[in-house]
Amino acid sequence: MLLAKVLGNIVATQKNRRYENASVMLCQQITPEGEETATTVLALNAIDAGVGDTVLIVQEGWSASTAATGKSGAAIDSAIVGVVDRIDLLEDE
Amino acid sequence: MNKKASYLFTVSHSRFTIHVLRNMQLARVIGTVVATVKNESLEGRKLLVVQTLNKDLEPSGKPMVAVDSVGAGVGELVFWCRGKEASFPFKREDTPTDCTIIAIVDSNAHVTQG
Numbered sequence: 001m002l003l004a005k006v007l008g009n010i011v012a013t014q015k016n017r018r019y020e021n022a023s024v025m026l027c028q029q030i031t032p033e034g035e036e037t038a039t040t041v042l043a044l045n046a047i048d049a050g051v052g053d054t055v056l057i058v059q060e061g062w063s064a065s066t067a068a069t070g071k072s073g074a075a076i077d078s079a080i081v082g083v084v085d086r087i088d089l090l091e092d093e
Numbered sequence: 094m095n096k097k098a099s100y101l102f103t104v105s106h107s108r109f110t111i112h113v114l115r116n117m118q119l120a121r122v123i124g125t126v127v128a129t130v131k132n133e134s135l136e137g138r139k140l141l142v143v144q145t146l147n148k149d150l151e152p153s154g155k156p157m158v159a160v161d162s163v164g165a166g167v168g169e170l171v172f173w174c175r176g177k178e179a180s181f182p183f184k185r186e187d188t189p190t191d192c193t194i195i196a197i198v199d200s201n202a203h204v205t206q207g
Contacts, residue, residue, distance in 0.1 A: 007148055008206035010119070010172070014163050015196030016182055024172070024196070026119070026148060026204060040148040042117035042172050051207055059116045061178035075162075075174040075181040075195050077116040 002041065002057040003084065004029050006049055010042065018065075018074035025049065025080060027057060032087055043078040044068035056082035116175045119146045119204065122167050122194075126158055134187045141165060141194065143173070150201055160190040163197055170198040 004027035012024065022044045029039040034054075043057045046067040057078055058064055064079035065072045104111040124142035128135075139161040147153040150170070162182035165171050171194045173179070179193040198204060 008204065010198055010205075011203035012172075012196035012198045016162065016174075019196060024117075026206065028148060038147070038153075040118065042119065061176055065178070073181060075178050075193060077174045077176050077178050 001081075002029055002059060003032060003087075004041065004043075004055055004057050005036065006051050006053045006055055006080075007040070008051055009045075016075050018069060018076065019044075022068055027055065027080070030054065032089055034087075041078060043080045044076055046079040046081050047083065049080045049083050054084040055080045056084060117172055119150065119170065119172055119198070120144060120159075121146055121150075121152075122165050122169050122171060123156060124167060132189055134189065135160070138183075138188065139165075141167075143171065143194070146170075148206065150204065157192070159192040159194050160188065161194045163194060165194050165197050170201060170204070172196055172198065 007026045010024045025045050027041050029037045049055045058081050059078045061077050062072050065074040065076045067081050068079040120143040122141050123144045126140035141161050142156050143159050144152050144156045145154045159173050173192050174195045175192055179190045180188050
């Protein structure tokens with residue numbers, strides 16, 4: 001799973017049938033400390049995550065399809081499955 | 094911008110380099126591929142060269158080849174699906190692909206931020 005920040009969303013009219021009624025979010029991967037990395041990824045919104053939220057993205061097909069559409073077997077490989085409230089890390093000594 | 098940003102990881106060897114792709118990313122179609130001799134289940138399928146993009150729609154990483162499932166053309170903004178699921182838009186066991194274009198983004202303005 002990835003930690004990421006939601007940047008915005010993406011509108012596509014011409015798409016795979018299984019993506020109907022799904023919202024695709026543009027996300028930026030972050031470190032546990034909250035720093036942004038160079039990687040941007042897309043993910044289907046399986047919960048109601050909004051712009052600015054820190055989220056958990058699952059990058060495995062069966063889990064992503066099931067979470068986002070309720071059924072497996074769709075051409076979906078990433079989905080937002082949680083909104084992170086806080087991350088506690090051990091302090092550096 | 095980090096050149097490797099569009100890959101999950103890269104395995105290098107003295108004779109070859111394997112780039113393992115990241116899941117779902119924005120990309121621009123920059124060309125087509127013609128292959129006469131290929132797996133027979135790939136017949137009639139369109140192969141496109143795609144350049145991955147970052148959040149500002151600037152190129153990031155190296156271009157690569159993807160199979161098309163939605164009728165994308167050169168110049169269009171698209172995104173793909175990776176892994177086993179990439180063959181699901183086609184008849185399941187039929188098409189050997191690990192990267193398939195599954196949607197065309199309406200326009201640059203339809204990628205919103207903030």
